[in-house]
Amino acid sequence: MLDQTQAQVAPSPLYICDAAQPRRRAAAIEDLATGLSRWRLPAALARLDIRNRYRGSVLGPFWLTLSTAVMVGGLGLLYSSLFKLPLADYLPFLAVSLIVWNMIAQIVADACISLTSAEGIIRQLALPYSVHITRCVMRNALIAAHSLPLILVVFLACGVLPGPEALLALPGLALVAVNAFAVALFLGMLCARFRDIAPIVASAMQLAFFLSPVLWKPELLGERQVWLPLNPFYVVMETVRGPLVEGGASALVWLSAVLYTALACAVAFAFFVRFRGRIAFWV
Amino acid sequence: MPYVSVQNLTIEFPLYHLGARSLKKRILARSPLRLRQDASNRVVVSALRELDFRIGPGERVALIGGNGAGKTTLLRTLAGIYQPVSGRLEVQGLIGALIDPAAGMDQESTGRENIILRGLFRGLDEATSESMAEEIGAFSGLGEFLDVPVRSYSAGMQVRLSFAIATVMEPEVLLMDEWFLAGDADFRQRAREKLERLVEHADILVLASHDMGVVREWCTRAIRLEAGRIVADGPVEAVLAA
Numbered sequence: 454m455l456d457q458t459q460a461q462v463a464p465s466p467l468y469i470c471d472a473a474q475p476r477r478r479a480a481a482i483e484d485l486a487t488g489l490s491r492w493r494l495p496a497a498l499a500r501l502d503i504r505n506r507y508r509g510s511v512l513g514p515f516w517l518t519l520s521t522a523v524m525v526g527g528l529g530l531l532y533s534s535l536f537k538l539p540l541a542d543y544l545p546f547l548a549v550s551l552i553v554w555n556m557i558a559q560i561v562a563d564a565c566i567s568l569t570s571a572e573g574i575i576r577q578l579a580l581p582y583s584v585h586i587t588r589c590v591m592r593n594a595l596i597a598a599h600s601l602p603l604i605l606v607v608f609l610a611c612g613v614l615p616g617p618e619a620l621l622a623l624p625g626l627a628l629v630a631v632n633a634f635a636v637a638l639f640l641g642m643l644c645a646r647f648r649d650i651a652p653i654v655a656s657a658m659q660l661a662f663f664l665s666p667v668l669w670k671p672e673l674l675g676e677r678q679v680w681l682p683l684n685p686f687y688v689v690m691e692t693v694r695g696p697l698v699e700g701g702a703s704a705l706v707w708l709s710a711v712l713y714t715a716l717a718c719a720v721a722f723a724f725f726v727r728f729r730g731r732i733a734f735w736v
Numbered sequence: 737m738p739y740v741s742v743q744n745l746t747i748e749f750p751l752y753h754l755g756a757r758s759l760k761k762r763i764l765a766r767s768p769l770r771l772r773q774d775a776s777n778r779v780v781v782s783a784l785r786e787l788d789f790r791i792g793p794g795e796r797v798a799l800i801g802g803n804g805a806g807k808t809t810l811l812r813t814l815a816g817i818y819q820p821v822s823g824r825l826e827v828q829g830l831i832g833a834l835i836d837p838a839a840g841m842d843q844e845s846t847g848r849e850n851i852i853l854r855g856l857f858r859g860l861d862e863a864t865s866e867s868m869a870e871e872i873g874a875f876s877g878l879g880e881f882l883d884v885p886v887r888s889y890s891a892g893m894q895v896r897l898s899f900a901i902a903t904v905m906e907p908e909v910l911l912m913d914e915w916f917l918a919g920d921a922d923f924r925q926r927a928r929e930k931l932e933r934l935v936e937h938a939d940i941l942v943l944a945s946h947d948m949g950v951v952r953e954w955c956t957r958a959i960r961l962e963a964g965r966i967v968a969d970g971p972v973e974a975v976l977a978a
Contacts (some may be wrong), residue, residue, distance in 0.1 A: 465738060468816055468831065471824040472746075494856040501853075505844045577839030578857060579831075629746055646752070675796035730819035734749055 463720040481726040488583025495584050499591035512597045517555075521600050524609065525551055532668055543610045548607035549694045550667045551631075556597040557690060558658050560633045563589055567641030572736040582725075582732055589637045590630060604697065618701045625692030625702070628714055632689055635717040639724055645735040646728075661686050682709040689713065738829030738908040738939040740791040742761035745823035745910075747806075747813055748780040749853025770963055775826040785964045786823070791957075798951040798972065799944040801961035810961070811835055811911045814942060828946055829939060838896035847878055847897050850886055854901045866906050867906045869947055875930070876900035878922065896923055896976060903930055910938035914945040948976060 488495075497699040508624035525548045567589035574580065608614055644650045665686045671678055679685050688710040695702025751771075751842050774780050784806045791797055800809040812818050815824065816832040841850055848869050855865025859923050873882045876896040886894060935954065945951050951958060951972060958975035960968040968975045 468827040469825070470816070470819055472822040474825065491859055492855075493861065494859075497853060497856055501842055501845065505842070508844060534899075575842055576812070577818065577836040579833070580857070598959050699742045733818050736751075 455591040457574070461691050467552060469586045475730065476505055477726045477729065480720070481729050484581040484729060485553070485583045488581035488587060491584065494590035495591050498584075499595055501589060502592045509593050517596060518599050518603055521552060521555060522606075525603070528668065536669070536673075540615070541589065543574070544730060545604075545607055545613055546670065546694075546698050547613050547668065549604055549697050550690070551603055552600050553690050553693050554601065554662065554665075554667045556593070557629065558662070559596060560590075560593045560629075561636060561640070561654060561658055564633070564637040564640040565644040565654055567736050568639040568645045568732060569641075575733055575736050582729065583638075586634060586637045586641060589641070590633045593633060594630065596652075616629055616699050619696050621696035621701060622693045625689075625696065625710075627691060628692050628710055630718055635714070636722040639717070639721040642724060642732060642735070645732060665690065682706060685710075737793045739826070740789075740828075740909060740940060740942070741824075741826040742787050742789050742814075743824045745784060745787040745813070745820050745825055746782070746820050747784040747809055747818055748774065750774075751779045751781060782964050784813065784820075787966055789959060789966065789969060791942070793939045795957055796935070796941045796955040797943070798955035798958045799942065799961060800946070800948075800951060800958055800975070804963075805961040806964040807961060808835065808913060809827055811913060811942065811947045812846065814909075815911055818971070827878060827909060829908030830906075831909045832905045832938070834908065834910070835901050835926050836913070837895060837902060841894075841898060844885055846885055847873070847876075847882040847889075850897070851901055858905070872897075872900045874906060875926070892923075897931075899923075899927055903934055906934070906937050907929075908938060909940045910934060912941065912943045913941070914947060914950065951976070 503514060507516075510516065512519065512691075517565045523543070528551070529540060529544045529547050532538075532547065533540045536543065565588055568575065568582070571585040571588070575582070575585070599667065640650070644654075665684055666674075666681070667690070671681055674681065682705050688706050691706045692710045695706065767870055770782050771779055772782065786975070787810070799810060801807055809818065811833070812835060813820065814827060814836065815831055816827075840854060842853060845853065851869045851872050852865040853863060855868060856862070869882070873879075874891075876882075878893060878897060881889065881893060886897065889897065943951070943954060943956070958968070958971065958972045959966055959978075960975055968978050
């Protein structure tokens, strides 16, 4: 009844798949375009993911908010005395750092299962693969939305409020979202093919946590600070953290963050173009 | 006009986790027929090998053959899930696939929520999907259970719901696995009527089945697959007699 009306409006679709002329790039672009234009589906699936993950739990996703709050409080007390910084100065920095870092770490960990977790759907329904990637990004955006308001609470408690430049954190968040999509696409495919990648990524992220200025302020590096823009985690995090606690991020940080994002997108797209047809066999 | 055209179609499933060389050799030595090594030294299962056929409008084709002959793989390939490693596939027409009744079903959601979800899977918007809920609810006979999570359904109720959801469509090319025979007796009668209507409206039916009674009744042409190859293709009686 419903599909019939569609069929009458549009001429009936022609599906061609020729191994001799794969038209890989066109197929990949079409996949991304259809997947993104049908955002309602991943949005619904992401909501279900959150609901099912916390089914029967009293606090639900607010457990993450609570554990982040406890971590910010505990680490704030410890490190402000280790670094000999006044708590009211250090705490806003640490709160923003930890919350943004947790968001990035969650995205990277979840990116590894963006396709394997949708195995049941991939093998049964012909859908654009970008639907599963968008689902992964949206699910993490929903989780992050439960912790981000904590930043405001800490700001109010410490009595420091950023100026209007804080709005620049929004393009920063958009940059994080674009990176999340690229990483979910790339790692999702890589981890579907090579099942050893996920544990490697997990240990790399732990190392990156200590090597990036999350707990410590970049100033502590002294002269070697100039090398920091080479750290992709630092620059992407700084586009959100800078506007909130340091009165804005430097132009160099933005440039580096945009370059890294473009690189991530290019690598993910190239990989997707080449191996899109194999995903159904990998998951 | 809808048609399905398959030329020299080959599908191979790579077996990725056969790392050890000796194990690989042993496996290859023991089954020389369908397992082989491809150009990059991977062990692959040839699921479908060099298939050639064309289905024109009005044809009702049965795919028959033993377990593992490649029937479901061929259905999934026609539906666009697997991409061939070699050969060419053309499908003209709106494809409707009834392969796995539970595909995309969320166990924690209610029947109604699943109906809307399935609508989204097919690219409809929420309002249109919502309007299907009543029709599907009435057809599946779930009544008040429509607003209860699917995980609490009995197996029969789940089949009825997925059948009702999956068949709200009017495809031109209908790809169907034989699961539709499940369900309780009262429902089976209604399911038949529904399927008959669906098949009547579709221009092409491709049905994978083990049941020769079903094949004789629904189909006009049969393709017998054996180990991923077509061994017979023609009118149902001729193929079944061979």
